[in-house]
Amino acid sequence: MTPALGVCYYPEHWPEAGWERDAASMAEVGIRIVRIGEFAWSRLEPTPGDLQFDWLIRAMDVLGRHGLKVVFGTPTATPPRWMIDKHPDMLAVDARGQRKGFGSRRHYDFSHLGYRAECQRIVKLLADAIGQHPALSGWQTDNEYGCHGTTYSYSPAALSGFRLWLEQRYGTIEALNEAWGNVFWSMEYNRFDQIELPNLLVCEAAPAHDLDFRRYASDQVAAFNKVQFDILKQARPDLPVIHNFMSRYTEFDHYDVAETLDIASWDSYPLGHLATSNEPDEVKRLYLRQGDPDNAAFHHDLYRTVGHGRWWIMEQQPGPVNWGIFNPDPLPGMARLWAWEAFAHGAEVVSYFRWRQAPFAQEQMHAGLLRPDSEPAPAYHEATQVAEELRATGLAGIAAKGRVGIVFDYQSEWAWEIQPQARGFTHGAHVRAIYAAFRKHGVDIDILSPHTKSFAGYDIVAIPALFAWNETLRTAIAEFEGHLLIGPRSGSKTENFSIPAALGPDLPQNLLAAKVIRVDSVDPQLEVEVKGGGGSVHHWRERIETTAEVVIEDAENWPVLLSQGKLFYLAASGSKALVQRVVDYLIAEADLPTLALPAGVRCRVRDGMRVYVNYGAGPATLTPAADETGYVLGGVDMPAAGVTLARLATAG
Amino acid sequence: MTPALGVCYYPEHWPEAGWERDAASMAEVGIRIVRIGEFAWSRLEPTPGDLQFDWLIRAMDVLGRHGLKVVFGTPTATPPRWMIDKHPDMLAVDARGQRKGFGSRRHYDFSHLGYRAECQRIVKLLADAIGQHPALSGWQTDNEYGCHGTTYSYSPAALSGFRLWLEQRYGTIEALNEAWGNVFWSMEYNRFDQIELPNLLVCEAAPAHDLDFRRYASDQVAAFNKVQFDILKQARPDLPVIHNFMSRYTEFDHYDVAETLDIASWDSYPLGHLATSNEPDEVKRLYLRQGDPDNAAFHHDLYRTVGHGRWWIMEQQPGPVNWGIFNPDPLPGMARLWAWEAFAHGAEVVSYFRWRQAPFAQEQMHAGLLRPDSEPAPAYHEATQVAEELRATGLAGIAAKGRVGIVFDYQSEWAWEIQPQARGFTHGAHVRAIYAAFRKHGVDIDILSPHTKSFAGYDIVAIPALFAWNETLRTAIAEFEGHLLIGPRSGSKTENFSIPAALGPDLPQNLLAAKVIRVDSVDPQLEVEVKGGGGSVHHWRERIETTAEVVIEDAENWPVLLSQGKLFYLAASGSKALVQRVVDYLIAEADLPTLALPAGVRCRVRDGMRVYVNYGAGPATLTPAADETGYVLGGVDMPAAGVTLARLATAG
Amino acid sequence: MTPALGVCYYPEHWPEAGWERDAASMAEVGIRIVRIGEFAWSRLEPTPGDLQFDWLIRAMDVLGRHGLKVVFGTPTATPPRWMIDKHPDMLAVDARGQRKGFGSRRHYDFSHLGYRAECQRIVKLLADAIGQHPALSGWQTDNEYGCHGTTYSYSPAALSGFRLWLEQRYGTIEALNEAWGNVFWSMEYNRFDQIELPNLLVCEAAPAHDLDFRRYASDQVAAFNKVQFDILKQARPDLPVIHNFMSRYTEFDHYDVAETLDIASWDSYPLGHLATSNEPDEVKRLYLRQGDPDNAAFHHDLYRTVGHGRWWIMEQQPGPVNWGIFNPDPLPGMARLWAWEAFAHGAEVVSYFRWRQAPFAQEQMHAGLLRPDSEPAPAYHEATQVAEELRATGLAGIAAKGRVGIVFDYQSEWAWEIQPQARGFTHGAHVRAIYAAFRKHGVDIDILSPHTKSFAGYDIVAIPALFAWNETLRTAIAEFEGHLLIGPRSGSKTENFSIPAALGPDLPQNLLAAKVIRVDSVDPQLEVEVKGGGGSVHHWRERIETTAEVVIEDAENWPVLLSQGKLFYLAASGSKALVQRVVDYLIAEADLPTLALPAGVRCRVRDGMRVYVNYGAGPATLTPAADETGYVLGGVDMPAAGVTLARLATAG
Ligand SMILES: [Zn+2]
Numbered sequence A, B, C: 001m002t003p004a005l006g007v008c009y010y011p012e013h014w015p016e017a018g019w020e021r022d023a024a025s026m027a028e029v030g031i032r033i034v035r036i037g038e039f040a041w042s043r044l045e046p047t048p049g050d051l052q053f054d055w056l057i058r059a060m061d062v063l064g065r066h067g068l069k070v071v072f073g074t075p076t077a078t079p080p081r082w083m084i085d086k087h088p089d090m091l092a093v094d095a096r097g098q099r100k101g102f103g104s105r106r107h108y109d110f111s112h113l114g115y116r117a118e119c120q121r122i123v124k125l126l127a128d129a130i131g132q133h134p135a136l137s138g139w140q141t142d143n144e145y146g147c148h149g150t151t152y153s154y155s156p157a158a159l160s161g162f163r164l165w166l167e168q169r170y171g172t173i174e175a176l177n178e179a180w181g182n183v184f185w186s187m188e189y190n191r192f193d194q195i196e197l198p199n200l201l202v203c204e205a206a207p208a209h210d211l212d213f214r215r216y217a218s219d220q221v222a223a224f225n226k227v228q229f230d231i232l233k234q235a236r237p238d239l240p241v242i243h244n245f246m247s248r249y250t251e252f253d254h255y256d257v258a259e260t261l262d263i264a265s266w267d268s269y270p271l272g273h274l275a276t277s278n279e280p281d282e283v284k285r286l287y288l289r290q291g292d293p294d295n296a297a298f299h300h301d302l303y304r305t306v307g308h309g310r311w312w313i314m315e316q317q318p319g320p321v322n323w324g325i326f327n328p329d330p331l332p333g334m335a336r337l338w339a340w341e342a343f344a345h346g347a348e349v350v351s352y353f354r355w356r357q358a359p360f361a362q363e364q365m366h367a368g369l370l371r372p373d374s375e376p377a378p379a380y381h382e383a384t385q386v387a388e389e390l391r392a393t394g395l396a397g398i399a400a401k402g403r404v405g406i407v408f409d410y411q412s413e414w415a416w417e418i419q420p421q422a423r424g425f426t427h428g429a430h431v432r433a434i435y436a437a438f439r440k441h442g443v444d445i446d447i448l449s450p451h452t453k454s455f456a457g458y459d460i461v462a463i464p465a466l467f468a469w470n471e472t473l474r475t476a477i478a479e480f481e482g483h484l485l486i487g488p489r490s491g492s493k494t495e496n497f498s499i500p501a502a503l504g505p506d507l508p509q510n511l512l513a514a515k516v517i518r519v520d521s522v523d524p525q526l527e528v529e530v531k532g533g534g535g536s537v538h539h540w541r542e543r544i545e546t547t548a549e550v551v552i553e554d555a556e557n558w559p560v561l562l563s564q565g566k567l568f569y570l571a572a573s574g575s576k577a578l579v580q581r582v583v584d585y586l587i588a589e590a591d592l593p594t595l596a597l598p599a600g601v602r603c604r605v606r607d608g609m610r611v612y613v614n615y616g617a618g619p620a621t622l623t624p625a626a627d628e629t630g631y632v633l634g635g636v637d638m639p640a641a642g643v644t645l646a647r648l649a650t651a652g
């Protein structure tokens, strides 16, 4: 698979007279894929039933004439205004009970079946009209599901859907009362139609109530996507159906939605994602113009798994954007580096957003490859360079399988949002901390679904802060022969959000003879040193009744790391230094080979080449690794935003 | 009166087969009182009129067989879901106008007369059914009135109730317009039915309007309680009616509610109360695992007065809880220390919450005496120790009368919330600061109601930041022969929230010839040194026209402390050091004997014994006091969380 | 024009028996103008149609007998409660969709035509009743338009008004779709009645949508004022119509509203305005009891222009107020200083708010010239002193024309609130920074409207952060022969909130050959040094394609200041030091004479006298300026809060 560059293009925003010149310039840059269509419904159907697909076909004709392939985005994220006249109740309702009106985007409720039927209709019409167009090479469903907090709606449609979903899940109201623990505060229901959504209560809902609502909402996103997938695959079984996901967005289960996708893609805006993250200020300052050196990579690895091995960047930041609190100019070279890093992690396509900066409407301050006056912006030249380098290096193949796997689970994100017990305790933060600690050593990592059947082939697997086991995962754990790191808090709940009868981590005694009997949670600023030098615990500490060996403990004699054979249990949250120490301990135990990377430099292997990227704001010097036979691009001296490709001996 | 341990128990949460074993274990620990029932309505009446009291009687039988006495909590804090079908408008409405739905607890509006009738019905049925049960030893009404901000509701029921209440209070609309000063912004009403609740206005309501709404809301809580009290006393005139109040909760007037209570109790969660308080960070850190060393004691003394001398801890924290932002593990020994401190202040019962940690629903992370797997948690052993020590020491009697009285007034809390004039200015903070300053010297303190008829017997009485005098209090002041400290801001308003014609502090000239003519309020971080060494003023300073003596003044020559005979007026808010200096000055003037206590150690006298508790995280050494003849428990060397009982000579 | 003191008085708040004594005391102080009436509707018309004007006429009789002139405030800011019964939908709705009820003030919606008719009715009745009263000397319309966020309402009345306004503005829905860029996210409308208000959307509205809503809302304020102006001028063409505006309030376009005003006035509360501003903490601390030394002056200069050269202080802070988070006592002398500074900037009247502190209702903690017990407060004596000094100095005339003009534009405030691109980027902050930098040198400044026809007579004109040019301004710029400073961000948008085709700053090439091609925005804490010593850039930096000379650039080689002839373009936001450096550079280029002022001292020229005021908390020593011939009041040694008047040679 030879990777390609793409771009997002909105012919409806520009005079038709300019399309030809745009297409020619795209081809000149070396772009091969053009995404179009996903916000164009008001131009495709200006009034109900008045279909205007001609201009779209002409635009695809122009692009096709220049050898460009089209990914068509279904326009369902932005229904036209007349749709609200037809379905006034299709608008979502926020958690405070307020209807969210028309006038921006994503103004629909995933639970609204009338709107789902409208989407079915327009997608079918479009599939009929352009499905056989020679330039067409794939489909994008909708756009950024859930963006702007749109997964959850507290509407009448959501309420009736939720009640039905519960009835299907539990069968009887008695079973639901039991599962949710409703006896606790006299919360028992007599009938399903008495159940309310978990918002606007006196205090918090039962956690199982809240969790089921999130499961329900996630299922609606999956069902919404399936409607389009079924039509599009029927029209063109040979073309991939893709959706563009986002960074650190976890309100629905992406693994579930991707059951009706061929390829996962995501929209990568490293500067804004760093700014809106909860990284400490010093990290935000250090990587202000480059982005977090591990965040894009983490999502690359995540979406590779979500996409069953196939993934794209559908939108790549090309310069300053508009939606951050502040919107810095990227360091020169970052638009090239980000693309190279994506390819290194296996991206098939990196598509810049957008071709030309639009001078009007909400995103007028969002850079493109062209300025609003059609002159090239810096990323235009960087994209051209990437296209040339792709040809020159001949990179192809797929991303190498990692030696380390880390389980990432959407339900665990929901669970700890519902019941943090210590403010800020999240599943994702634990996953990312371990990810970064391995990656500092140049280790290739795979992100794994919580329904992974087997861990075979990995040296080390980590399952941090996972809320509840499932049978598949229990089997994978039991059969795994490598080193396994779990905890803190992993397995501390049942699927119904109760404490397991045997207490967490709730693994068979032969695997781990341990019970978490008490949790101490404190402000993360309060740290306790860990014995033996290096790192501190904070935020979360577990008292454990165990016969396993205590490998590390803190200055107050609470356990930090237990081991029983090759299974390791982390009993606390800790500083970055402590996470690194634990990871280093596991690497040593598992005899995992590592690299010595300068600060700010990261790497990934694909197709027999190791791609180094320098996120640092200054130059860095590589130490050639033993398995490398020379450089295909760049060399040991990396400038800021530099990219180096080393050829591996094994690929010889 | 020999004090006893209790526990909160929910038989409906557990299989009936385990009740017997639970009761036996409770008796083994030394528990004598078991509170049950207060969240069980959906099990007592699963559908309207279908009364299921048998299980309750069986549970009481089991407990009684093991010598345990039952306090039955009426289940009115958690009406079942079917009740909402009967009375959809019984749900409260928040200040933003949103209905607060079913799905947690306290989902009722105090103003809703239909629900009040339902409570009357179920309480009557329960009194009939279990009122004569031999194990029954008392009643709890409802649970934690006002918890989760439920005193105030902005519902149609509240609106019509408020209008009626105003009509009864003022008689004519002219009188109301006059009292509220409605001429000010053309706010005059023509009829009572034009009056709205003071929420969702353009800017703030007239302060008298806001204050009357709070008085109204408080009266509804009292009326709600009276309904149950009347039934329960009629059924069993010999059994006490109790309610469990909370920490730093002031939305209704507890003195008023307690007019229909025999005993006041409160729910003491020292770690969470410290965490959610506005204590400075260093205090929060120092007492992270012990709680504020003066907060529990203050409430002990407050609820002793609220309860007409009789009070309990109905819920005592036994370990980490679930509802804090963070939930630390208490220092070993604190579950014992907290119980002992309560007994020292006169508690008749200290009842741990709860017997067994529930593995399901909202409070699954809240520790109990037993773990969810029924193994003993640390507090199980500490409770056992307390029970043994109670027997060994033979503590009985009641708390000694204090030598210092401090007036605490709920209306003053409301007044300064309505009109702080300086953000953060509160009545309670002034009361607690003075309380802590006396208590540092080992002085026993009583908290006094603002309707106290006489201060006779006290050496010193303090009335800080009291919004308005009443005639009873004016008389008590005039007749008092001890030292009196008032201010700042005391007497600065009339009952109708106006400035008195003679200006504050509005006392007769022969008592205090002073007028507050101007107030300076600034950010509390801006401090002005006080002359003569020690302390600074901040936040609030009053310019005063006076013929009284200025005892202390600040570096800018504003008065700090005035005196006229034995009446002292504090004209400013100040640092802890200043409050201590003022209190020390009064102690010297009044010749009040004091103790030399190590930091973190506090004490209280009951039944001829002085109970010392060490809130410090490290050991402390006592200096034996002149009036002590030896130790009944512990000794001069107190470990962290240590308890020492000294016998007093006077008790010889 | 001899300036005068005034006071705000509410006869309806006090027993009629005291009016005479009040009037006599006012005259004794030296007060000449009394504002009355603006909150008295419920006393003027207690029930619909029951007009009670007699008391008002009697009050005016009393005042007139003591030689006092009356400004009558129309009572429309506080309609009585019965008005809501007549027009329940006249209440405004907040951005969260909640009706804002009766019970405070300003409880009306500017869009409600029924209420507008009621105002027309009462104003006509009042003009008939008191228009010929001999004491009447002017009118105030309503009170503080927009106070408490009342310019914007999201009511049905606002919605239908907005749709009509849009139809009038755009004619066709196609024109609106084009102007707003609605194609962007399929936001195109088919009909005007489909358009919603820009609140409660999924994410942000199109910026042109939001801007048009603000324009609409501003137009309603202007239309509301015009209704009253037309009646009042018809009744008494000879008397001025005035409105009292506020500090840093920009929700409507004051220039537009003032098209139907004869005089602008504003309500000056320096301490509260500083406290609620976003000045840094050290400034807030330094000027805690004096107010920002440039904020009152800025508004004096602004409202002088708004008022077509005529302006008053309608409400002057006399002591501590009630509405701040904290409410400090002013430094002794400030009530005098503030008055003198206003007169220096051309005020015709400075009117203290209020005569007597009201002991009741919302503002009971707001000081007056009298205390609630009718004794003089400190400002009473300071006002007396000012009245005497006015007589003694004989100050008259008008404020001198400034040598520097700075354009201040309300639409630019709205534009950058809608699209800051860098959080906290505002037009006003840039205007005030430049204002302060010139004023530090004792330079007299005029604030200019964005519709100023000619800059003739100014040495320097600055137009910072102006969102869009208009033709008048383009002409004024093209014809200006002085030095002109524009930027950053000036001219970066079209009137329809798009990026201009030629990119910003969008001036003719012969004036400035420059295009802003990219913007870098970062947290203002991240500073980059500027080359050549002095100042740093932060927050906002522009990349520019230009043939103009780069006069100053930063350490990373981004441009800071460009020049092309006498036109200077500022390409960045910067520290105070940088703004001062740029201003100093312009002063040197333009050869503008300056003064050497001590820190904290400011000055302004009127009627041949230079008035110095010392905002410092300590004394300061003046350096006599070359154009001064001696002192009329005070001298070179200025105490804290001191005032000095120097006579100018030119006035000889
Ligand atoms: Zn998005």
Ligand SMILES: [Zn+2]
Pocket (backbone or CB within 6 Å): B144, B147, B148
């Ligand atoms: Zn509670």
Ligand SMILES: [Zn+2]
Pocket (backbone or CB within 6 Å): C144, C147, C148
């Ligand atoms: Zn105001």
